[in-house]
Amino acid sequence: MRILAIDPGYDRLGIAILEGTASKPILVWSDCVTPPKGAHEARLAAVRTAVEESIEKYSPEVLALEKLFFSVNKKSALMVAEARGAILSVAGAASLPIVEFAPGTIKLAVTGHGAADKKAIARMIPLLIKLPEKKRLDDELDAIAIGITALSGRFPQ
Amino acid sequence: MRILAIDPGYDRLGIAILEGTASKPILVWSDCVTPPKGAHEARLAAVRTAVEESIEKYSPEVLALEKLFFSVNKKSALMVAEARGAILSVAGAASLPIVEFAPGTIKLAVTGHGAADKKAIARMIPLLIKLPEKKRLDDELDAIAIGITALSGRFPQ
Numbered sequence: 001m002r003i004l005a006i007d008p009g010y011d012r013l014g015i016a017i018l019e020g021t022a023s024k025p026i027l028v029w030s031d032c033v034t035p036p037k038g039a040h041e042a043r044l045a046a047v048r049t050a051v052e053e054s055i056e057k058y059s060p061e062v063l064a065l066e067k068l069f070f071s072v073n074k075k076s077a078l079m080v081a082e083a084r085g086a087i088l089s090v091a092g093a094a095s096l097p098i099v100e101f102a103p104g105t106i107k108l109a110v111t112g113h114g115a116a117d118k119k120a121i122a123r124m125i126p127l128l129i130k131l132p133e134k135k136r137l138d139d140e141l142d143a144i145a146i147g148i149t150a151l152s153g154r155f156p157q
Numbered sequence: 158m159r160i161l162a163i164d165p166g167y168d169r170l171g172i173a174i175l176e177g178t179a180s181k182p183i184l185v186w187s188d189c190v191t192p193p194k195g196a197h198e199a200r201l202a203a204v205r206t207a208v209e210e211s212i213e214k215y216s217p218e219v220l221a222l223e224k225l226f227f228s229v230n231k232k233s234a235l236m237v238a239e240a241r242g243a244i245l246s247v248a249g250a251a252s253l254p255i256v257e258f259a260p261g262t263i264k265l266a267v268t269g270h271g272a273a274d275k276k277a278i279a280r281m282i283p284l285l286i287k288l289p290e291k292k293r294l295d296d297e298l299d300a301i302a303i304g305i306t307a308l309s310g311r312f313p314q
Contacts, residue, residue, distance in 0.1 A: 039249065039255070040249075040255075041245040041246065041248045041249030041253075041255055042249045042252075043249070044242055044245045044246035044249050045246050045247075045248075046249075047246065048246040048249075048250065068235060070231055074227055077235070077238075078225060078227075078234070078235070078238045079238075081234075081235045081236075081238030081239050081241075081242065082239065082242030082245060083242055084238075084239050084242060085201055085239030085241060085242025085244075085246075086242040086243060086246035087242075088197065088201045088239060088243070089198065089202050089204065089205040089242075089243035089246070090202075090205075091202075092196065092197075092198030092200070092201050092202030092205075093202040093205065093206070095199075098196070098197075098198055
């Protein structure tokens with residue numbers, strides 16, 4: 001199973017391709033896409049292009065996303081929802097099935113604890129999957145964590 | 158000025174092309190796109206396609222949208238925001254400038270009253286712009302109202 005895992009955002013988009021099995025997940029590629037500052041719709045277009053290119057290049061069989069809940073900042077939630085819309089419209093056009101996981105589920109999958117913090121996630125991911133050496137932003141690690149959750153097949157969507 | 162006006166939605170998308178002037182707005186085309194029931198991402202892909210096709214066919218110079226505010230139904234607001242994201246990513250890719258109006262501004266523009274109801278909008282639109290005879294859903298009328306607001310050039314975005 002080859003998975004496209006995305007941590008949605010309009011300013012930073014974590015994106016990863018994973019394959020393998022629950023016990024031996026393999027990271028094929030990951031990145032943090034940072035659409036240049038400017039008009040919101042231009043950033044959404046950059047998000048769309050990044051997703052289209054990753055589907056074209058890696059032919060994933062499923063798209064795994066983090067579920068969006070309302071944050072304290074409602075405006076930010078709507079803008080992230082718009083990024084999700086740009087991503088989902090590409091996945092829909094490519095007939096890619098979607099799996100979504102709540103943030104707590106993803107934390108549980110990679111740390112064993114549903115209320116784990118970002119540091120715990122950053123510590124655990126290299127123990128679960130072989131990562132090429134490079135500096136990564138949280139968004140990229142989050143995308144990898146989403147991919148690990150989807151590969152495990154053990155968690156409710 | 159040729160305007161693409163959209164009332165965003167994932168189940169019903171009002172869409173209209175207007176041109177002309179503030180005192181003589183002309184409706185070039187309008188429709189209510191109804192993506193078939195099914196996976197949300199497939200509906201968003203249908204939204205995207207409808208917007209892409211209208212841009213290709215009518216070469217608008219600007220996209221006018223209704224601003225999204227939080228409704229009582231938060232889940233519905235997020236899903237409409239996802240539809241907006243699909244629409245905006247297409248506009249961004251086509252380098253189409255965006256103008257957005259608050260719902261009260263659109264009501265004010267077409268009825269003279271910012272708290273007008275849907276009936277008042279439906280009554281006023283045929284007095285402001287020549288409409289071909291056909292049955293229209295509210296979403297299509299709303300898109301036409303957004304286009305009239307944008308053409309008038311009198312209202313804050």
